[in-house]
Amino acid sequence: MNEPVLQLTNIYKKIKGKDILRDVNLSVYPSEIFGFLGANGAGKTTTIRIIAGLIKPDLGKVTIGGFSLDSDFVRAMSQVGCIIESPDMYKFLTGMENLQQLAAMSSRITQDRIDEVVELVGLQHRIEDKVDTYSLGMKQRLGIAQAIMGRPRLLILDEPANGLDPAGIAELRQLIRRLAYDEGMAVFVSSHILAEVQQICDTVAIISRGVILNTLKVKEIGKDVMVEWQVDKPSLAMELLKERWDIAAEQTGKNRVRAVIERVMAEDINQAFIAEGIRLAYCEAHGGTLEDLFLNLTGGDEIV
Ligand SMILES: Nc1ncnc2c1ncn2[C@@H]1O[C@H](COP(=O)(O)OP(=O)(O)OP(=O)(O)O)[C@@H](O)[C@H]1O
Numbered sequence: 001m002n003e004p005v006l007q008l009t010n011i012y013k014k015i016k017g018k019d020i021l022r023d024v025n026l027s028v029y030p031s032e033i034f035g036f037l038g039a040n041g042a043g044k045t046t047t048i049r050i051i052a053g054l055i056k057p058d059l060g061k062v063t064i065g066g067f068s069l070d071s072d073f074v075r076a077m078s079q080v081g082c083i084i085e086s087p088d089m090y091k092f093l094t095g096m097e098n099l100q101q102l103a104a105m106s107s108r109i110t111q112d113r114i115d116e117v118v119e120l121v122g123l124q125h126r127i128e129d130k131v132d133t134y135s136l137g138m139k140q141r142l143g144i145a146q147a148i149m150g151r152p153r154l155l156i157l158d159e160p161a162n163g164l165d166p167a168g169i170a171e172l173r174q175l176i177r178r179l180a181y182d183e184g185m186a187v188f189v190s191s192h193i194l195a196e197v198q199q200i201c202d203t204v205a206i207i208s209r210g211v212i213l214n215t216l217k218v219k220e221i222g223k224d225v226m227v228e229w230q231v232d233k234p235s236l237a238m239e240l241l242k243e244r245w246d247i248a249a250e251q252t253g254k255n256r257v258r259a260v261i262e263r264v265m266a267e268d269i270n271q272a273f274i275a276e277g278i279r280l281a282y283c284e285a286h287g288g289t290l291e292d293l294f295l296n297l298t299g300g301d302e303i304v
């Protein structure tokens, strides 16, 4: 497998005597969209501030593109494009002037590259307008253009969907996909919106009160579901599940049987029940969404 672009190893951080991050470990690979999901106050922005070199962890190691943030700060940071909370820009200049201003600080960024990123973020029709005439979504795109001008291998976005309307969110999603899948960037995106993470990310780490509870592939979510059947012969149904699929079911009511199964098997099982003369009144599936998983893991996190 590829080397990770971003790696956090055993990160600890206390702020004002309070544990804010505890033993945070994660790896993000090229072309991967990595979601960092947690409730308000979970520690997302603190983690991002550490990755961006704005604050130091008390313990642990951050490497970016193989360079240690601690011992090779400049080389590590040269691979990062980052927007934390809201991007900085001059409102009285046009979008293009803002990008040129920033490009002037780096010898590597040519006008061609600026034009390319403007196209990439879809701002070509408004780029000559002053930033104070931009909508939030346009500012967001200009921020992303600023962050990717230097061709970073890692792009970090802290809650980029905040404040955008549904159309804006859909466009942002497309843009992030383009950056990851066409440009090969590793994209680290934090969010407290479950559906958003499920739709856009390849991998999600769930953080709660400064601890990563689970890291999983989004496409693996929903493979297993809990199914409840209402049948006239519950014992026979349970026997069949055990014998044919080695599934341990439990009886939860006079005519109710419950088991955790792979979602794709539900149809076969229902057909087998009927073929064996079991009358099936209904079949209900619970769980199998990122939301169920999140609520199960965090116990329905509150803001702390
Ligand atoms: N400078 C600070 N002083 C005191 N507490 C802080 C400071 N920075 C962060 N914290 C605390 O650390 C915890 C994590 O904050 P952080 O901003 O990382 O959360 P978050 O996951 O980004 O939340 P949100 O979704 O609200 O942006 C919170 O309890 C916050 O109050």
Ligand SMILES: [Mg+2]
Binding pocket: 044, 045, 046, 158
């Ligand atoms: Mg935050």
